[in-house]
Amino acid sequence: MATPGPHDRTTSNSPTRRSVLRAAAIGAGAVTLPSVLAACASGSGAGGAGGKTVTFGSNWSDPVPKKGIATAIAGFQSSSGYTVKTNTVDHNSFQENINRYLQGNPDDVFGWFAGYRMQYFAQKGLLGDISDVWSGFTGMSDAIKAQSTGLDGKQYFVPLYYYPWAVFYRKSVFAQHGYQLPTTWDQYIALAKQMQKDGLVPISFSDKDGWPAMGTFDYINMRLNGYDFHKSLMGGHEDWSGPKVKKVFDTWRELLPFYQQGALGLTWQESAQALQQKKTGMMTLGMFLGQQFGTDVSDLDFFAYPAIDPANGQDAVEAPIDGFLLSHKAKNVTAAKKLLAFLGTAKAENDYLSIDPTELGVNSSVVTTGYSPLQQSGAKLVSTAKSISQFMDRDCRPDFVSTVMIQALQTFLNNPNDVDGLCNSIQRQKTAIYATEG
Amino acid sequence: MRPKADLEPAVTAGAPAAAAPAAAPDQGRRRPRAARRRIRRLTTRDRLVITVLLGLPLLFTFVLVWATTLASIGLSFTNWDGIGSAKFIGIDNYKELFTNYPPFATAIWHNLLWLGFLALIATPLGLLFAVLLDRKIRFGRFYQSALYLPVVLSLAVIGFISQLIFARDDGILNTVLGTTGQGQHPVDWIGDPHINIWVVLVMAGWRHAGYVMVLYLAGLKGVDPSLKEAAAIDGANARQTFFRVVFPVMRPVNIIVGVITVIEALRAFDIVYAINGGTNGLELLSVLITDNIIGEASRIGFGSAIAVVLLLISVGCIVAYCMTELREEKS
Structure with missing residues (x-):
């Protein structure tokens, strides 16, 4: 590591800076134009560029991830001789326009998420089959491969990194009060009670954005009912008004007295800062929580979500995966597949992680010696997991999640006592939405 | 009516444009012949100019307003996810909307509340500001700028400002109230679904009052001072002068303000979207449309049905309002 590391960095540095600038310039243009226009513009650019160019639509618009992606892309350009035209679009805008983007003039390769959120577009015929690229991959686990596979059994997705969800805490706070890490629900509740006695708000919690609460729902559901039920529920095959789902809400209600007050008016950043300022004791979120910790990140650690039903233990981990897809309208398929093949290698992941250390590489041959202690325990958590779930909004139909579940979870947090009414309402809306398939 | 009114000034350069829609009947009978003779005198270039000047706006109106409206109405009877072709499903979307979509009733109520708040509180407040400023009080310019500022x-942006003021733990309001300390229970202005709509209404009203104030200031400047003098000579007090003379004379401004109030109430969107994405007590029809149509949800047919409901409400409000106003004008 010692000698090749710095050397690698110096050689890859200058193209990085240039490509970052270029990506920034394209990104700035894309933000000012409606993204549909931007997509058209980049598409027509690709048409005239010939066989050595591949276009890439990136939704990694935050500074750190953007630089990481640019570094990985630069590695591909220098090793393959191809030119990659990166078109960076604001993360949320990209997501909101994905339908029109894919049907309009998409880039050859673009950034997206694993799970149902990818399978949906594969089913609609908007993605290119990359099973042949996958057959050349090494170091990808079966669980990762399953998350990259469409409902038709073909592979469509090249994963880059993931970030596990767990219960985060500050080591110094736990050491100061002599807290033990809980592994079961009863210990978890007992710990929360103790924290309350010690003058801490036990659990940082926020749901103004609508999605952070989904992580807690997913975990309680998987601990109570198991991973298979989670998959089946998200797939629309289970009854939301049945006793299993009601049990999830009933169990969740036990936690509410320990939550930060005013959670529905807080963003995840605000409640993460409360954890960082030692006002609160624990928080269930993804590893990206570290972004709010600054230099205190070395004091941040986590434990796996506590077990509720011993039959399921702590065997499932929620670890959303981000990566790349090939669009069905790719103009330069050969080059695009070469790019995707490169992005699935440990080298590409190392390039990315050298810039953004809050994620974990998916490839088993990723060099983990540079990992922070947090990353190392994250990698251990996921590698020992029996099953990996994505996240409610990635495992489930987007129309159902964004128009029903966000509201439903907020309703529950406001009025936790009418679980029956809530579950019936979810089930009725679910039936209506799922009836309108295709 | 419109094209003719536009046409005339182009032809008769000097004549005062008698563009009032309610032209006297005898005038109307004499006009056509004269107009016909004049039109024949138009050169090809004139006609081209007229065609372009009239045709382009008409085309844009048709394509951007009517065609899209009709498309929305058409889509509201289909089930479409934005990919592939739409499937006709009759009135299922509407049934679903009214029976099985909890945020819908909340959103309608919020939009009506918004309308009521603007019409009964913010608009009269704007009128009051205008009347006070029209009296040339000291520092009038300063007040005028200060009140108009939020309109800019x-x-x-107002959504972000309100978060700074109303945030639960470190907002200005709770700090001033002194409720943020240890063991206190500060009011959760933004997170509590029973309170946050009022916070948003106050902020929206703050902006709306400034807007209305400027319109009425212009209206008040246009009122003939001799009317006020006449009223004073007849022994009317200030209140009577205002409500019986000045206010009715400002009818054109009143109509504009009324329509603007309705439009502002029904198109409200950005402030709640900036605060919490329009969920948890801040549901509005415009937000539900966006949630369903834009974004990954892509329930385009369903979202269009909500849009049609919003269209009916706005058309209903505006037609009813304009009809009463115009009828009163005639009588």
Whole structure:
């Protein structure tokens, strides 16, 4: 590591800076134009560029991830001789326009998420089959491969990194009060009670954005009912008004007295800062929580979500995966597949992680010696997991999640006592939405 | 009516444009012949100019307003996810909307509340500001600028400002109230679904009052001072002068203000979207449309049905309002 590391960095540095600038310039243009226009513009650019160019639509618009992606892309350009035209679009805008983007003039390769959120577009015929690229991959686990596979059994997705969800805490706070890490629900509740006695708000919690609460729902559901039920529920095959789902809400209600007050008016950043300022004791979120910790990140650690039903233990981990897809309208398929093949290698992941250390590489041959202690325990958590779930909004139909579940979870947090009414309402809306398939 | 009114000034350069829609009947009978003779005198170039000047706006109106409206109405009877072709499903979307979509009733109520708040509180407040400023009080210019300032800000910016003021733990309001300390229970202005709509209404009203104030200031400047003098000579007090003379004379401004109030209430969107994405007590029809159509949800047919409901409400409000106003004008 010692000698090749710095050397690698110096050689890859200058193209990085240039490509970052270029990506920034394209990104700035894309933000000012409606993204549909931007997509058209980049598409027509690709048409005239010939066989050595591949276009890439990136939704990694935050500074750190953007630089990481640019570094990985630069590695591909220098090793393959191809030119990659990166078109960076604001993360949320990209997501909101994905339908029109894919049907309009998409880039050859673009950034997206694993799970149902990818399978949906594969089913609609908007993605290119990359099973042949996958057959050349090494170091990808079966669980990762399953998350990259469409409902038709073909592979469509090249994963880059993931970030596990767990219960985060500050080591110094736990050491100061002599807290033990809980592994079961009863210990978890007992710990929360103790924290309350010690003058801490036990659990940082926020749901103004609508999605952070989904992580807690997913975990309680998987601990109570198991991973298979989670998959089946998200797939629309289970009854939301049945006793299993009601049990999830009933169990969740036990936690509410320990939550930060005013959670529905807080963003995840605000409640993460409360954890960082030692006002609160624990928080269930993804590893990206570290972004709010600054230099205190070395004091941040986590434990796996506590077990509720011993039959399921702590065997499932929620670890959303981000990566790349090939669009069905790719103009330069050969080059695009070469790019995707490169992005699935440990080298590409190392390039990315050298810039953004809050994620974990998916490839088993990723060099983990540079990992922070947090990353190392994250990698251990996921590698020992029996099953990996994505996240409610990635495992489930987007129309159902964004128009029903966000509201439903907020309703529950406001009025936790009418679980029956809530579950019936979810089930009725679910039936209506799922009836309108295709 | 419109094209003719536009046409005339182009032809008769000097004649005062008698463009009033309610032209006297005898005048109307004499006009056509004269107009016909004049039109024949138009050169090809004139006609081209007229065609372009009239045709382009008409085309844009048709394509951008009517065609899209009709498309929305058509889509509201289909089930479409934005990919592939739409499937006709009759009135299922509407049934679903009214029976099985909890945020819908909340959103309608919020939009009506918004309308009521603007119409009964913010608009009269704007009128009051205008009347006070029209009296040339000291520092009038300063007050005028201060009250007009929020109009320059977009509602999204106002959304951010309101978070600074109303945030639960470190907002200005709770700090001033002194409720943020240990063991206290500060009011959760933004997170509590029973309170946050009022916070947003106050902020939206703050902006709306400034807007209305400027319109009425212009209206008041246009009122003939001799009317006020006449009223004073007849022994009317200030209140009577205002409500019986000045206010009715400002009818054109009143109509504009009324329509603007309705439009502002129904198109409200950015302030709640900036605060919490329009969920948890801040549901509005415009937000539900966006949630369903834009974004990954892509329930385009369903979202269009909500849009049609919003269209009916706005058309209903505006037609009813304009009809009463115009009828009163005639009588």
